[in-house]
Amino acid sequence: MPEPLQVADGVYMFLGAKGEVDPANLGRIGNAGFIVGESGVVAIDTGTSRQHGEDLLAAIARVTDKPVRLALITHTRQEFLFGAGAFRARGIPVAMHRRAANLMAARCENCLKTLRRQLGETAMSGTAMFKPDIEFEASHTIDPIGRPIEVLYFGHSSGPGDVAVLDTRSGVFFAGGLVDNQRIPDVQDSDRPAWLAALGALPRLPLTAIVPGHGPAGPPGLVDSVRRYLTDLERHMAELLQAGVPLSGVAEAAALPAFSHWDRYDSIHLRNASIVYLQLERESMFK
Amino acid sequence: MNATVRVFLACTVLMTGALAQAEARKVSPEETAAIETSEIWAKIRTQLFGQRKIDPNGDSLIEFDIPVRAEDAAIVPVSLRTRMTATPERFVSKLYLIIDKNPSPISAVFSFTPESGRADIETRVRVEQYTPIRAIAELNTGELYMVARFMKASGGCSAPAGKDAEAALANLGKMRLRVDREVRLNEPNLAQLMISHPNTSGLAMDQASRLYAPAYYVRSVAVSYGGKPVFSADVDFSISENPHFRFYFLPQAPGELKAEVVDTRDKSFVARLAVGERSAPAATDAR
Numbered sequence: 001m002p003e004p005l006q007v008a009d010g011v012y013m014f015l016g017a018k019g020e021v022d023p024a025n026l027g028r029i030g031n032a033g034f035i036v037g038e039s040g041v042v043a044i045d046t047g048t049s050r051q052h053g054e055d056l057l058a059a060i061a062r063v064t065d066k067p068v069r070l071a072l073i074t075h076t077r078q079e080f081l082f083g084a085g086a087f088r089a090r091g092i093p094v095a096m097h098r099r100a101a102n103l104m105a106a107r108c109e110n111c112l113k114t115l116r117r118q119l120g121e122t123a124m125s126g127t128a129m130f131k132p133d134i135e136f137e138a139s140h141t142i143d144p145i146g147r148p149i150e151v152l153y154f155g156h157s158s159g160p161g162d163v164a165v166l167d168t169r170s171g172v173f174f175a176g177g178l179v180d181n182q183r184i185p186d187v188q189d190s191d192r193p194a195w196l197a198a199l200g201a202l203p204r205l206p207l208t209a210i211v212p213g214h215g216p217a218g219p220p221g222l223v224d225s226v227r228r229y230l231t232d233l234e235r236h237m238a239e240l241l242q243a244g245v246p247l248s249g250v251a252e253a254a255a256l257p258a259f260s261h262w263d264r265y266d267s268i269h270l271r272n273a274s275i276v277y278l279q280l281e282r283e284s285m286f287k
Numbered sequence: 288m289n290a291t292v293r294v295f296l297a298c299t300v301l302m303t304g305a306l307a308q309a310e311a312r313k314v315s316p317e318e319t320a321a322i323e324t325s326e327i328w329a330k331i332r333t334q335l336f337g338q339r340k341i342d343p344n345g346d347s348l349i350e351f352d353i354p355v356r357a358e359d360a361a362i363v364p365v366s367l368r369t370r371m372t373a374t375p376e377r378f379v380s381k382l383y384l385i386i387d388k389n390p391s392p393i394s395a396v397f398s399f400t401p402e403s404g405r406a407d408i409e410t411r412v413r414v415e416q417y418t419p420i421r422a423i424a425e426l427n428t429g430e431l432y433m434v435a436r437f438m439k440a441s442g443g444c445s446a447p448a449g450k451d452a453e454a455a456l457a458n459l460g461k462m463r464l465r466v467d468r469e470v471r472l473n474e475p476n477l478a479q480l481m482i483s484h485p486n487t488s489g490l491a492m493d494q495a496s497r498l499y500a501p502a503y504y505v506r507s508v509a510v511s512y513g514g515k516p517v518f519s520a521d522v523d524f525s526i527s528e529n530p531h532f533r534f535y536f537l538p539q540a541p542g543e544l545k546a547e548v549v550d551t552r553d554k555s556f557v558a559r560l561a562v563g564e565r566s567a568p569a570a571t572d573a574r
Binding site: 244246247248250251270271273274275278281282284285286 | 352354355356358359362364365366409411458461463467468477481483529531533
């Protein structure tokens with residue numbers, strides 16, 4: 001059963017498992033959370049499977065008997081998406097940025113197939129593709145629970161349609177795809193300059209704590225470690241390209257020892273290295 | 288993924304250089320069986336080589352590197368280095384790259400001449416599913432040598448978001464020829480050819496629109512130096528988007544390196560690079 005951790009008064013998170021998707025962790029490797037207002041609850045992200053969504057709802061019900069009014073999905077990664085069916089089955093609307101919904105429609109049928117293969121039919125039973133009930137474009141404030149919540153869109157940054165959620169009363173910031181803690185951020189769908197710009201803008205917001213997409217909650221300074229990783233990664237890949245290292249040699253030369261203790265260093269970091277190398281190579285063609 | 292595999296992967300990342308490459312070459316009994324009993328290969332073998340003898344232990348002649356783990360199945364680096372000094376009497380004239388389970392298994396046929404200096408090639412391929420992948424070297428004397436590996440790569444969630452087809456076509460056929468170091472006469476020099484081309488297979492469906500992008504790919508590459516052929520390739524959509532080739536040429540005097548590329552709509556593209564006695568790293572775009 002997921003255990004809610006209190007981050008601030010009325011603000012909770014569920015900490016995802018470390019490592020890769022496997023039958024032992026049921027693929028529940030992303031964080032989720034919820035905010036309790038005067039009259040109801042807003043859930044943030046929905047988990048990996050229908051059953052995960054059910055478990056999150058049951059855990060919320062043990063904290064408060066107020067009804068869940070809305071589920072907000074911060075970004076298009078399987079561990080945040082596929083519990084949506086549990087919420088929708090209870091008539092709780094699920095909201096996503098339009099571009100995140102489009103990316104999900106274009107890609108996630110394959111993710112779901114892969115998840116079924118990795119986790120088995122039982123763990124994934126009842127899990128299906130869905131279309132969000134609410135799609136939005138721009139940053140906006142919502143208040144379905146007697147507690148104003150800001151949904152913040154920074155443009156295509158860590159991913160197209162990635163949003164963050166700010167509880168203005170506590171200053172807790174659910175960073176979605178923008179920030180991971182002690183875990184290698186995934187650059188696959190990102191626009192890195194825009195991502196770095198968004199991270200640069202965060203210190204201007206009145207934040208007290210960050211709930212990252214992956215890894216434990218932490219102080220606003222978490223932003224700096226992600227910026228450092230992205231900057232170091234790009235610099236290192238530019239050096240390899242300059243030195244004439246071929247793509248086949250990138251994995252071997254990709255090491256960034258300062259981040260080697262972060263979760264998924266042995267998988268996501270290697271993929272990031274190859275992605276950034278190819279992007280820089282492509283940019284060099286048009287200089 | 289089970290714990291043993293994870294530990295294995297973590298260890299391989301920590302290993303460096305030759306050790307990691309040796310580890311990559313370990314082939315399990317199941318994989319050996321897949322390589323040896325492949326029906327597709329039996330057909331291709333007859334089609335390409337009839338009853339000619341193929342030495343199955345080509346490792347003494349060919350160094351064949353594929354990644355331990357492909358970071359992106361759409362862009363898998365493949366490196367072939369021949370351990371043989373080319374002479375006009377005895378040289379590697381062709382390298383065949385066969386990916387058994389790809390929709391078009393005969394993925395590339397590379398041709399070399401004594402002017403290549405070295406029959407080495409690195410390119411990037413798409414790999415549809417777990418498959419044997421093999422390289423066959425043909426000498427001008429008619430001898431055939433094969434090296435086979437087993438490739439673990441498949442699409443799944445790593446499939447990229449639908450690309451902006453119009454933006455890709457705007458750069459269609461842009462090319463860049465590049466030499467990284469000062470060119471030295473009378474020895475093999477490394478060159479790179481980058482081609483901006485969608486190289487679509489016609490087999491990939493956009494999950495959202497349910498439409499297939501039409502097949503449209505580079506089918507031939509011919510590189511000459513001072514008017515003499517040094518490297519050519521008959522290729523298809525097994526080669527990744529934005530085809531990329533690293534190869535050698537053996538200049539005996541200053542001259543022009545010229546690449547001519549033809550795609551399946553019979554569009555041809557040309558890139559040239561002047562190579563002087565002391566040429567600096569330089570680049571040129573297609574005409």
